[in-house]
Amino acid sequence: MSTIYDVAKLAGVSTATVSRVFNGASVSAPKAEAVRSAVKELNFTPNRVARNLRRRESETIALIIPDVQNPYFTEMVRGVEDVASEAGYSVVLCNSDGRLDKEARYLQVSGWESMAGVIIAPASASTRLDEMLATNRPVVIVDRRTAHDADLVVMDNRAAGAAATEELVAAGFTRIAHIAGPADIDTALERAEGWRAALGASPLDVDENLLRFSTFHVDGGRAAMSELLDLPEPPDAVVAGNNLIGVGAIQLLGERGLTPPTFGVAVIGSLPFSTISPSAVTIVRLAAQEMGSVAARVLIERIAGDERPIQTVVLPHTVQRAAAARD
Template structure:
């Protein structure tokens, strides 16, 4: 690995000049700066981010560690985080934990080693280990899922949204709604299941039909197959996120089931494709951009030292958007 002294030797300048040139210092002779950049590119030199952060005792980078970069919900969160961070003079390092506790632990370790200014985390589970951040005094805000730590958080009323979605299916005339939710260790999966169960129990002697599966397309397909093959099959589905819903739609198509006639469906998250499929998808919309923006604002206040000592917990509301997929009469037109 090339060192800064190697770059200085190649460019014919001092180590101090290399440092100033690579940090865009205004007092560096443009000719020297060009030579330094050319030498760094030739040698494949990369500045030592850890050492640079330690010298400054601060960083202008925050880490955003999310569960699934392919999920449009997290795309909108990322935009909210980035907009607030950029206005505050910070860059965002996006890390995809991929619903993997080992990858999450790796990114938390990197955030601590690189001395980032702060971290926004969508934890894999409530027991995710953030002790490295705590030991390094790096501020942390959690989003989407709770953490067993006294830190700032921005959540959504998942249980209420799920209850509203299930009540809507029942009010629309479906009599055997089922719930396809995420893995048991995910707090959001449990909250959405509880909302479904509360609605079903309020309507009297109804079957409680539900399956846990990964928050992924293949998880939705597998869960739908299991429910539809059961002795008591559902006539409607509440699905806990949009990625799973894509798998559910594939399974319904494979079986030749008509949405709105043979089966109703509603999902958590208003994915970009939801209004444009046939029939358009009913959803429980989350304020994803606001989650990211408010989390970033909380983090900025922690970084600046203007936040109160006690943790802050924000919980945002969902919005039920009724389209044709949950309407029992749609397929009979």
Template sequence: MARHAHVSVATVSRVVNGQKVREDLAKRVLASVAILGFRPNRTAQRLRLTTSHLWALIVPDFENSFFTRLARGLEQICLPRNTCVFVGSSDDDSQKERHYLDVAIAERVGGVVIAPSSDNTDLSGLIDAGIPVVIVDRALPGNPYDTVLTDNFAGGALAANYLTSAGYRKTVCIAGSPNPTSEQRLAGFAATVEKNAMLEIVSVKYGNNRIEGGYAVIRQLLEEGVVFDSVFATNNLMTIGVIKALDDWAAMSRDHLGFVGFDLNEIPLLAGKRMASIDQNPLDMGRLAGERILFQQQEQGNAIAELFEFTPTLGGLNWTL
């Protein structure tokens, strides 16, 4: 049947089970049904429609405490329902991400929660297989999937407002590798700086969202002789790298600099020392993602995709001017 219609087996399954697929694909399958006289095997149908007790969580970096806590929130939805979660760390590598997506499809998981590695992440295979999908942390432009995010623009604005109110005047921004999350955080910060005109962004550098990325950027700034009194980082792991670099290359400077970034309270190393944290709520985000998977399972392909955006809060104020 699938070969005759030139579509995947999953697409045939969705059509004969009355689930939504692209109109052109549905027409090809129905034409093949008529030509071949196909009659569905109801026993096999029931087996295929049984909800799997295995879900997949695919994230860029499981060493990041944000994703660890998001996984815990997702687990809180799964465990009472006798469901397990396997975790894949894509390392922002599209090939690794594709591997985990292929595994999820092959295992017929009950749902996939994913923080996409890039704007080009292709989730159509999951949809063809009838697997519920929820995107977390990073939006996919123009996507038709449930999406659970933080209001990252607002988070960047919070960071700029509190650096300004704490009396800092020359800041450097360390943004992660290009993705909607880091871009919105930087945009919110820059827009707020432009409005109040009291704080100046003296340099914007880009890292890789990992410790070594923050380390390399600060070392470069020190070598260039850039003068700054504060640091805004769009990612918590890069903030660790910033602190390590300052300890190695400018230990006396650290106690006189202000720092603001995301989810710093989750990392004991970053407590105190003029730290402020823009806090997200990954536990609730993970729980909501799990609830949306359950909702999609109940709706069997008829659920309307929704965007859910959490408001960040300012925490960890330890300014000692």
């Protein structure tokens, strides 16, 4: 089935121009004719498009994220905004602070304001999207899974957790801890599963005492790292479940006189700010900006009338090894 991007490519125009033609906005006659010809050639049914566009009362997309201060989500926002802007949409950014009540309020306002669609990184598995989905307004879920049947763009979190752990095993560390995010968020659970799987496949033991569920924030990383170092048998390496946990863990290690790469650290995500060289730490990079771009494209296609079955897109990670672990 053709999409608005296929129409734009065939017509030799931007998706924003295609959107303006569908909306009846001012477009030069040659471009409008090129779009109409492409729609006809691709059998991109004008009647279905018109129905969806009439139902859409806004050219605004709501983007709801749990932490606007987290650079991971900032990267994702950039991906959404770039694609949305090109297609002629504005993005309203909503910060839920990971709170279900704030999130529900933003979802309610999105409905009241008749926004064209919603992209949401859920506060938790308990996020409720029933009312929004019942309106047939397009919704794309990003980063975290829920029980709802909607388009989904996520990372391969289990593989990322395993990759981070495998790097530390290969570097020769023998007591590898993991600081995960909250236990009610699937990304944290999946990355912890990857940690367990990688250790289970190695000669090392899986010691559940070395697993800590915390917050996805700097203070969570600091507190959990302190607890781990105070164990009778402390770890000699740690997998940080996200970027901010990594920052907190590294801060605490420095205060205890332990410096990577002597103490092994692998961070899932980026390392947005730190007092040490990033080359001392293994980074399992997540394609946050790509996640936003993909989510925006899926949403815009739904707004334009895409009726394909619900889809799940799983994005891969890449590994940047710590200097000491490089060949």
